[in-house]
Amino acid sequence: MRVALVQVASPPEEAPAERRERVAAMVAGARGADLVVLPELWAAGYFAFDRYAERAEPLEGPTVAAARGWARDLGAHVHAGSIVERDGAGRLFNTAVLVAPDGRIAHTYRKVHVFGYASREAELLTPGDALEVRETPFGPLGATTCYDLRFPELWRDLVDRGARTVVVPAAWPAARREHWRLFTSCRAVEEQVLLIACNAVGVQDGGVVLGGHSRVVDPWGTVLAEAGDDEGVTFCEIDPAVVAKVRAEFPVLADRRWPYAGGSREVGR
Numbered sequence: 259m260r261v262a263l264v265q266v267a268s269p270p271e272e273a274p275a276e277r278r279e280r281v282a283a284m285v286a287g288a289r290g291a292d293l294v295v296l297p298e299l300w301a302a303g304y305f306a307f308d309r310y311a312e313r314a315e316p317l318e319g320p321t322v323a324a325a326r327g328w329a330r331d332l333g334a335h336v337h338a339g340s341i342v343e344r345d346g347a348g349r350l351f352n353t354a355v356l357v358a359p360d361g362r363i364a365h366t367y368r369k370v371h372v373f374g375y376a377s378r379e380a381e382l383l384t385p386g387d388a389l390e391v392r393e394t395p396f397g398p399l400g401a402t403t404c405y406d407l408r409f410p411e412l413w414r415d416l417v418d419r420g421a422r423t424v425v426v427p428a429a430w431p432a433a434r435r436e437h438w439r440l441f442t443s444c445r446a447v448e449e450q451v452l453l454i455a456c457n458a459v460g461v462q463d464g465g466v467v468l469g470g471h472s473r474v475v476d477p478w479g480t481v482l483a484e485a486g487d488d489e490g491v492t493f494c495e496i497d498p499a500v501v502a503k504v505r506a507e508f509p510v511l512a513d514r515r516w517p518y519a520g521g522s523r524e525v526g527r
């Protein structure tokens with residue numbers, strides 16, 4: 259199976275509608291892939307905090323509608339990255355959306371760990387509180403978004419719900435690229451999952467440079483693909499059966515001793 263990672267820049271001067279047009283041409287270049295993956299908040303621009311409210315859209319909004327068209331046209335699953343989603347109550351979420359080849363929404367995930375370091379995301383968006391794993395041709399699939407990479411308990415929860423493939427849309431700054439490499443590799447090996455991570459690139463609002471280097475890492479830690487710093491499409495062959503193979507050969511998940519006596523759910527500081 260073939261994955262296409264589409265690294266997108268979201269320059270501040272470009273309007274989302276214009277960006278969707280430009281990205282459509284990039285996605286057309288991903289023809290032949292079974293799964294096309296885009297970054298976090300690429301249409302709104304992750305660092306365009308002042309414009310989150312005006313750029314928020316419902317799940318039936320223009321970005322997911324575009325992704326549905328692309329999926330039907332390519333006959334592929336399209337992970338639309340994430341959108342600033344406005345729900346019926348007016349709350350804003352950072353919502354990742356997977357679209358199936360027939361255009362139906364196959365999976366959604368509202369980012370749980372909204373980011374507050376040099377970011378207004380935590381101030382403006384409501385954190386999600388739900389995880390779901392869906393059967394897909396790429397194995398039982400879950401999603402986490404960007405900063406969630408730093409929270410291993412979320413990943414273990416996904417694994418406990420049956421996840422074998424995890425898609426990670428991101429807007430991870432270049433300033434912490436080594437953390438990006440470390441966590442994408444670490445989560446794949448620790449959770450024994452096939453990890454497919456697509457990061458944004460370019461300079462966004464506030465002069466923040468996004469890190470690119472989208473990656474696909476298998477559960478043995480083999481980096482199957484790593485993109486560069488620029489916009490473009492990176493292809494990668496995957497075999498979702500690798501997860502069962504690695505888990506059978508090296509059954510670390512079966513050796514867990516959790517929960518521990520006297521344990522607490524209090525968050526340590």
Ligand SMILES: O=C(O)CCC(=O)C(=O)O
Pocket residue numbers: 298304373403404405406408428429430431434437
């Ligand atoms: O954790 C980090 O260093 C980056 C997180 C981030 O940029 C995000 O969640 O969008």
